[in-house]
Amino acid sequence: MSMLGARGAFALAVLSLALLTAACNGDDSPSEPSLFDAVSIENIEPPTTTVLRRGTQVTITVTARYTLGSASEGRLALVLQDQNNQVIGPPQPEARVLRGQGNVTLSNTLTVPASAAIVRVFVPLTPQGATSTSTVATVTYTVTS
Numbered sequence: 001m002s003m004l005g006a007r008g009a010f011a012l013a014v015l016s017l018a019l020l021t022a023a024c025n026g027d028d029s030p031s032e033p034s035l036f037d038a039v040s041i042e043n044i045e046p047p048t049t050t051v052l053r054r055g056t057q058v059t060i061t062v063t064a065r066y067t068l069g070s071a072s073e074g075r076l077a078l079v080l081q082d083q084n085n086q087v088i089g090p091p092q093p094e095a096r097v098l099r100g101q102g103n104v105t106l107s108n109t110l111t112v113p114a115s116a117a118i119v120r121v122f123v124p125l126t127p128q129g130a131t132s133t134s135t136v137a138t139v140t141y142t143v144t145s
Contacts, residue, residue: 036069036070038135039137040065041137041139042063042103044063045059045060051141051143052142052143053112053145054112054143054144055111057111057112058110058112060121062107062123064076064104066101066103066125068097068101071127071128073097075095077094078107078121079123080110081122088119090108093108094106118142118143119143121138121139121140121141122138
């Protein structure tokens with residue numbers, strides 16, 4: 001066998017082994033659920049370019065897209081905070097979500113505090129049984145008088 005033929009046969013064997021290994025160890029197995037969690041803000045009203053005015057009432061409505069893979073269920077919340085990380089507004093609305101993907105719309109009405117320089121909107125995804133989460137989407141509104 002020529003040197004080129006031996007190298008070609010060896011390369012083909014290595015490629016075949018690599019493809020076989022990838023097929024056996026692939027992460028596309030439908031029997032193994034994902035442990036991945038994610039959340040993003042798909043839509044928010046008013047738009048984030050809106051400047052909020054102190055002392056005025058505003059309704060913030062968020063549509064969040066979530067992926068929950070680490071638990072059979074969890075919850076999404078709408079949390080409003082000022083620049084000092086103090087929760088502002090009425091109690092935060094929550095929605096129960098199930099494993100998988102989906103969209104949830106949450107809404108909260110608040111009077112923008114006189115002391116606020118910004119309003120931060122947080123949408124945390126908390127898996128069932130967890131006491132905290134790092135899976136959070138956030139946006140910020142500027143506040144003026």
